[in-house]
Amino acid sequence: MSEQEENPYLRDPPEELTPVDELSESEAEREAELLREAIRHHDRRYYAENDPVIADRTYDRLFQRLVDVEESFGLQTVDSPTRRVGGEPLDELETVEHVAPMLSIQQSGEAEDVREFGERMNREVGGVEYTCEPKFDGVSIEVVYEDGEFERAVTRGDGREGDDVSANVRTIRSIPQRLRGEYPDFLAVRGEIYMPRDAFQEHNRERVERGDEPFANPRNATAGSIRQLDPSITAERPLDCFFYDVLAARSDTSGTGDADAASGVPDASQEFETHWEEVTTLPEYGLKTNERAELVDDVEGAIDYRDELVEERESLNYEIDGVVIKVNDKAACEELGATSRHYRWAFAYKFPARAGETRIGEVALQVGRTGRLTPVALLDPVDVGGVTVSRASLHNPAEIEEKEVNVGDVVRVERAGDVIPYVAEVVEKRSSGYYEFPGSCPVCDSAIERDGPIAFCTGGLACTAQLRRSVQYYASDSGLDIEGLGGERVDQLLEAGLVEESVADLYRLDREALVGLEGWGEKSAENLMRELEDSKSPPLFAFLSAIGIPHVGRATARELADAFGDLESLMEASREELEGVDEIGEVVAGEIREFFDSEENRRVLRELREAGVEPRSVKRESGDALEGLTFVFTGSLPDRTRSEAQELIEGLGGSVTGSVSGNTDYLIVGEEPGTSKREDADANDVTELDPEEFEELVGTDEDAETDEESNEREANGQESSDQRTLGDSFQ
CATH class of the missing domain: 3.30.470.30 (DNA ligase/mRNA capping enzyme)
Structure with missing residues (x-):
């Protein structure tokens, strides 16, 4: 009997196979044995001998067939090729x-x-x-x-x-x-x-x-x-x-x-x-x-x-x-x-170390939180100024075209300001033409559009890459400063399926689900839930910065909040009205208008409202009492949200950061503070203030509306300017 007759999977495997659920146990055992033998044979031909005899797609089909047969009949063996998909996670690696x-x-x-x-x-x-x-x-x-x-x-x-x-x-x-x-x-x-x-x-x-x-x-x-x-x-x-x-x-x-x-x-x-x-x-x-x-x-x-x-x-x-x-x-x-x-x-x-010149192996498109696509050259590692570099910026499609850069070319890499690597020029052309952007986003498959020299993914917050970066930014110092929600934890939430569509998913998190994640405990889950609850009433300017409008950082967001007073007015503002705001030019005005015209973005804003997020329009404090001072918060404040406190500090000339360093002047320690920031403050000899000491430091805002005045206004059916909320935008 020939080898092919003994094992039909060695060459030209049959396209049609008996459905697994119609196999008898003895037939399944025999088929599993033949499939293991054939897959080992094909692995050897492909990897050891570099001489494959079947197509990759055919190999994948045979491999999946073996997985199905073994799982359906409980036929897994210690040396089966299916073990290559990985076994149970280990607690630790043993020493041998x-x-x-x-x-x-x-x-x-x-x-x-x-x-x-x-x-x-x-x-x-x-x-x-x-x-x-x-x-x-x-x-x-x-x-x-x-x-x-x-x-x-x-x-x-x-x-x-x-x-x-x-x-x-x-x-x-x-x-x-x-x-x-x-x-x-x-x-x-x-x-x-x-x-x-x-x-x-x-x-x-x-x-x-x-x-x-x-x-x-x-x-x-x-x-x-x-x-x-x-x-x-x-x-x-x-x-x-x-x-x-x-x-x-x-x-x-x-x-x-x-x-x-x-x-x-x-x-x-x-x-x-x-x-x-x-x-x-x-x-x-x-x-x-x-x-x-x-x-x-x-x-x-x-x-x-x-x-x-x-x-x-x-x-x-x-x-x-x-x-x-x-x-x-x-x-x-x-x-x-x-x-x-x-x-x-x-x-x-x-060999001598490579220096400065290397080959481009791939070009990847990095999707930013605003959808901007940044081309990144993935390089054969090269020494540039004593640093091993394996990727470098290509900046934008226009620059790629101008320099005629493509995969396979040998390029000279430099470091801008001795920090950021970039492709300076092609020194040996090994390709034809230049790298051309695809028509759709590599992450979400949405259309790519050009705006002059820049390319953008049109997927908005529905794009997974934009979602990851938008959630990270939403929780960052430049956004709502949600403590306990750094980059690694955002990745965990996305990978676990707890955040799937937009930043609004943060407000649907369940404490028990958080506790079930690796590295989380009851305390950390409770702290994050409290931080999220505190973030539901942010100043309008902080909210505008957090949602990731292109070209709108905290400074521009302040100008917009001061000019329009509430989110509804801003969402309905024309390009001309937007251009009338200090520091807002034609390009930025167009970006803001397009952001709020996007149905996807409006859907996310509606979901945030439904989750209880109510951005407040507040009067900006002004002065220089805290000029040059840097503050960090840990724990919650009893009389203000963290966003309110940050707004107050920045209005008086100070600045707020998310971590303690030697440049920090004060650590504000609220209720249920974390330990790491206090340890860093001790190590850097940073002064700690409790909430009462903080209020004494910043003083009392004489123009602020008192509780008694607010109650009287509400009793008369009037609405304070700082009580207009996101809900008004969707009536």
Whole structure:
């Protein structure tokens, strides 16, 4: 019987399959077995041999079929390919001792140091040949197989022991769960887990476009992925692995697998005589090695190998920072031994650092809170003024067109004011034309519109990226200053589905749901609920700043609040009326008018009203009594909302920030304050004021309406100007 007849999923898998719920148990068991075998075969062809025989879509269909069959009939196995989607989250990573020490390597970027290494090898063990390999810039790993089955994977750690990351490494498809061929009964191999450059750029593009911070470089992305406590997160990362050393190999598994600690090489039971034999044999077991490895006759051949590879560095789909030169003969390696830190039989010849010029791997579109799309060049990491840079601003579509920048081009990167990296010019054109913006937002698929040189997503607050940034801004110092709702917690709320459509969702949060989130407790949930309740009556200017009208910050918001008095008047103001306000020009007036004309934005404002948010029009205090003083609040004030207190301070010339530093003059400590700000105040010798002391400091507003006057006005059916609310805008 042919291989194809035995397993129909190896080549040209059938399109039509029996529905899973119509399979008998024996049929399901047989199909699961065939699917596992086929998927292992296709994984090996794709990852180890770089020679796939079926399309990616077909592979995905077979993989999902195996998932469905296993789940429907309870047929999951320890070594099933479906384990690659990730298992249960871990509480912590356990520490495990290595089979053999995983030591470091001497290194230098100078050819003379390499020649000195070669002379020393000749003196100590005679004329030798060398195995040369790329020095991968990833994460070193020990992987152990017993009887051909994946047993465990351990990070390098301190060289003697490391973290058990088996659950995460199982998710990497280029690392087989089961060996093939004539493998040893016990095999411990050393490899390098890495993220391919193209996959890294694509992954970073996705992170930027959904509002997450991109990884600085592939190595950081790999290291963070491998040490996740939730294997399903690792499974989502595009990781790969090269193997390059056998730490121990035996046909008799009765041994302990320990290496001679003095020599740093496996004991005499190992089955390989040379490093080159390892490189050529590991693929027979299904373990991926690097195709650029070479065997050379002497150290000059190793230097030539390095010089050739440095010229090809940019064309490789993985990061390397040099080459590794190893004495080929394993017996000679044992004789040479090791120090307490590094092998004496290996040397790393490093590449020079990239400086200033690098390749653009991807262009990501970052969506701001106002919908503005900022193009970001995702770069092969490059040193710019002593800082490793992996992304740089392209500013806007007009500048991209002017500079003719595109993916694949080599560009010169500079840092504006020695801080913000930007693409200065194209130094080598490797593409045709320039990067053109898509027709729709990469996050919400809404149409993209151009306004001169700037591009905008038209999705408004319905765009997920704009939603994340708008919620963060709404709660920030520039918005309503909602303590306890920083960026990480906003991300938690979005990921948990507690905030899905707009900032109005904040006022529908449930205390029990908050307590159920990681890192939250009863106290933090109660504090946030109280902060949200306090934020329901903000000054109009603070509310206008918080809702994210393009080009309207706190200063412009104050001018608008003073000019129109209430939200209803502002929402109905014409462009001409808006232009009549100080500091409001034609462009800003148009932006304000478009914001309030948007049905989506008006819907969100209605939802805020329904949630109880009532922005107040207040008379601005003026004076310079607090000029030059900086205040921070913690806890709630008994007689004012925090927004009212902030308005008062700023009207008297002071400023309010969200965190304590050496520049802070006073920390106002209200009811149920947090601990971190008080600790920072103590560390920075900042004066604390209780609410009464704060009121004494700012004094009494003689023009303010008294409670008695207010009651009399209400009894007469009159309305104070500071009582007109958002509700009036929707009558």
